[in-house]
Amino acid sequence: MPLDATLRGIRQVGDRTLRIVERVGATVAFLGLTLAQSATSFRRFGLVIREIFYAGVQSLIIILVSGLFVGMVLGLQGHETLQNYGSEQSVGVLVALSLVRELGPVVSALLFASRAGSAITAEIGLMKATEQLSAMEMMAVSPISRVVAPRFWGGVFSMPVLAMLFSAMGIVGGFLVAVVVIGVDDGAFWSQMQAAVDFRHDIVNGIIKSVVFGIAVSAIATFEGYEAPPTAEGVSGATTRTVVSSSLAILALDLVMTAFMLKGWN
Numbered sequence: 001m002p003l004d005a006t007l008r009g010i011r012q013v014g015d016r017t018l019r020i021v022e023r024v025g026a027t028v029a030f031l032g033l034t035l036a037q038s039a040t041s042f043r044r045f046g047l048v049i050r051e052i053f054y055a056g057v058q059s060l061i062i063i064l065v066s067g068l069f070v071g072m073v074l075g076l077q078g079h080e081t082l083q084n085y086g087s088e089q090s091v092g093v094l095v096a097l098s099l100v101r102e103l104g105p106v107v108s109a110l111l112f113a114s115r116a117g118s119a120i121t122a123e124i125g126l127m128k129a130t131e132q133l134s135a136m137e138m139m140a141v142s143p144i145s146r147v148v149a150p151r152f153w154g155g156v157f158s159m160p161v162l163a164m165l166f167s168a169m170g171i172v173g174g175f176l177v178a179v180v181v182i183g184v185d186d187g188a189f190w191s192q193m194q195a196a197v198d199f200r201h202d203i204v205n206g207i208i209k210s211v212v213f214g215i216a217v218s219a220i221a222t223f224e225g226y227e228a229p230p231t232a233e234g235v236s237g238a239t240t241r242t243v244v245s246s247s248l249a250i251l252a253l254d255l256v257m258t259a260f261m262l263k264g265w266n
Helices: 002-036 039-043 045-055 057-083 088-129 132-138 143-182 186-196 199-226 232-265
Strands: none
Touching: 002 143, 002 199, 039 045, 039 143, 045 057, 045 088, 045 143, 057 088, 057 143, 088 132, 088 143, 088 186, 088 199, 088 232, 132 143, 143 186, 143 199, 199 232
């Protein structure tokens, strides 16, 4: 009996692993199909602009407010820690590097997946459930080029801008706490930050991360919506899978890219 239970557990783990690999492969194949049918999105760029508004502009409030509070927390925690070593004037460096390298791209991507990614999945899933996608196919209009691709590119273009705004707002929050509230010298705050933050190693790498996160979240969101079962329960499950899968993909990709970027610096 213990041997049978062990074999059954191993079999279940294997089945789940195969399903995950199959799902990842299907998402990558769907991404390739979306890229191949993206010409319409660029010929009629108004479709992409519309999706940038819905995915990016309507996510601005949560991004800016979250960035402000994250920067304030970094300012408080950073000053408390650096004060023990007599380096409280370097709090600006800690805030800027933490945001530009890691927290800006990662946290903004997680917020983007929760807000815009889930909305994209729900919208495409509902269009499938109400047979709008089938109607497009009957009229010889590709749903991928007309519906999926604009939403994909809208998310890809929005994500880097949102990440940069998150980081900028976080630096403002760190400044308010460290300089205005605590009393750190503002000249030291800005000058040490400018001297420590490197454009290529820090800012450019942060932008690269945000672009990759935007591709991953947009691909997952559109795939889950397009493949969702045409029922209310199916759309609900697809929306949940989008948030969970996107969050795990963001964290895994962040680990891989950080390792490669740190290796490139050495």
